[in-house]
Amino acid sequence: MMDSAPITMDEVVDGANEQKMGETETEPAMDVDVDVQKTTVQREIDDEIKIIPSNEETWMNLRFDTKDHGLLWYKCYAHDKGFSVRETGGVKRTSNNKPCEVVRYFGGRCNKEGWRQGSANNPANDDHVDQKPRSRITKEDRWDCKAVIRFQLEDSSQKYYISSWLDEHNHKMIPPSSRQFMRSNRTMNEVQKFLIDMYHKAGISIQSSFQALCLAAGGRENVGFTQMDHKNYIRTKRQKTMKFGEATMIYHHFKSEASMDPAFFYEIQVDINEEIASIFWADGRMRMDYFYFGDTISFDTTYRTNKNARPLALFVGFNNYRESCVFGAALLYDETSATFDWLFKQFLICMNGKEPGAVFTDQAAAIAGGLRTALPRTYHGLCTFHITMNAKSNGLWWSPFLEELSFLMYDLETEDEFDYYWKKMLENCFNEEEGKKLTSKIEAWLQNLHKVRSKWSSAWLKYHFACGMRSSQLSESCNSHLPRFFNILLPNIHNLYLGTCKMNTPSHSNTIYDQTTPRI
Known part of the structure; x- marks a missing residue:
């Protein structure tokens, strides 16, 4: 799927037409990065420069500055005719089969070229009863179409030209009303990517965010991509993030949050194998809430975040409206005294040395040991x-x-x-x-x-x-809000951060309380 907006056939051909040899100078070609608003789903090629694949004279003098330029031109042609394009790999070798730095040969094929594995329509499979079965049943979408185009680098001009072109299809063309769904022509512009990122950070599902984009575009047919493209974009973004390793990924995530929120605090423990041991974080809102409302804390570690059963620890209290607010969160490696000792010390550093008056937890001996060491003046209450x-x-x-x-x-x-x-x-x-x-x-x-x-x-x-707190159920009630933020498409730490921050978002009830007085 391409990142840039689709370019019309007229625009690409105009740019290539300047390179024709032996002809008078034409009007200046429009730049390749054309305004998205000028492109349309349905268009026709200009009659004056009509491209006819079977007539070599109509395209033999076309030249393209780059490989991408040539492929865009062919995709625009394919869109107008009603078929989708599958790119063939570029070859970085000379005619003498010596390696070189630039791509000298590349091409494009109709996406219905060849056969699917085990296809019943493939004549070659008739005599092979021991054909390897397909891993999953799919619809027949390839018909051994022979349509193909090949580009080659011209040594004299260092531009690409069409070396051969076969445009004979053995299948029906896609009608104009459905061409926006062809794979090679589906695009996602920067505005749409920005909106998808914002929707996902807000915890909105893929289906709901895609429906919102469809409404904004005036219908599903005008969006330019499918819901599966939407999902693949989020997955690809995560895979790019994961390439640094888990520890480095989380470090960059928190560093990014700290650049946007100067009061953001985080601490990460990493072992010698660059595997995460424990993580603690609190944003500016959490730290401010603790400054005003941190007299009593409910601390709980019963929530498990993933298949590794790592406990999520939440520091939760009451605000002035007796609503739950999160003061900090941690993803722990285990539940030993040493881990809790580290966690409570980091919490104290984060809150500038201000100890809570009371902390309510379960009966875990490890938690009691950590509290005695890190918060000796804090009353420890049992749930x-x-x-x-x-x-x-x-x-x-x-x-x-x-x-x-x-x-x-x-x-x-x-x-x-x-x-x-x-x-x-x-x-x-x-x-x-x-x-x-x-x-x-x-x-x-x-x-x-x-x-x-x-x-x-x-x-x-x-x-x-x-x-009035007597139990750690305040933390456990907050746990019920977290599952909706968990998704395999995003790192767990990112979703945990979203979930804990969401709890501290000023609610509508705060405004009601500010504007009213209780009846006594």
Whole structure:
């Protein structure tokens, strides 16, 4: 698929007509890079310079400055006649078969040249029952058409001329109403590429963005390319980005973001094999939100981003409207104490040394170790939801126990009250006569839970400002917004960045809150 706009046959022939030998000077040829608005889907060749392939006199004196110029000319001719062109490779060898620096021979064929593998229409396959089967069933679109054109470099002028041309087709020509869909004439201009990039960065699907382009062009037939071309453009762009390797690709992505946002912060860990270990990032909006609303944080690593099961860590809090806002995000290599220690230190550096008042996480020991090292003055609270789920997974599923546990979490004022009701819970909820036996497994789990009671009971939480937060479900609710940004056509890190930034976009509700007052 070509990047430039299609050039009309009239324009290309006018440029080549200047090179005719032995004729009077013609009007100056129009430049090859013509205005896109001057091209049309349906056009005819000027009668005065009508090209007739069977009449060598009509084209033998045409000269083309470059290979691309010659191919464009032939594609324009093919478009007018109703067939698509398949380019044949250029040969960088002289007539003596010696290598050279420039392309001396190239050409173009009708796209229906030859046969598909295993084609039933190919006469040569009739006697070969052991023909290799095709990997997938496709429609028959080749008919062994012999139409071909060949170009050769002229030594004297260093321009290309047509050395031979056969224009005999054995198939129907494409009607004018459908010629805009021919592969060799489908194009995508710079404006369309810009819009596709913007739509994709906004998380809009390929189908929706293509429909938007069709509406803007006045119909699918006027866009100039197909939805598959749209998809291939995005895939090709990603492949070009991936050529540097994963680490270098992510480095360039974050460097580009930092050039547009001076407050953008990122840190990347790379091992000796240039494989990514862990990544942390926060843009200017996230850092500003943390400056105003970073008293309490919900931290969660339960979301898995890809087949390698790398955890995505989110630092999430409340804004002044009690809406969720992301303060930072990280893609981690593993969930060890060393990894979390590195992550929390980078978070502290990013936020200019401002520690949060409280952080709520699950019961992972590695997270607790990282917090003790990097954020020693921050209160570490445990997610009450995870404690309840862990209780059920350890066999403590009956209602009386869960009710007593909830009472210990939310309704106590002093430490003495906690000790009293803890003992009462053990006496009331574990009765061998009722089949509620205190097994060694349950006893060990309860002992571990009691050791960290200051991290989950209201009797200790009252000494810390927590904005009413008691769990890490705030982070988990943000995870539900991320899957729509994941797509195999873009690097995961790019989609993660899109997803986390999208959460911090000022919402319509902010405007409502600013313009109204609550009823008391």
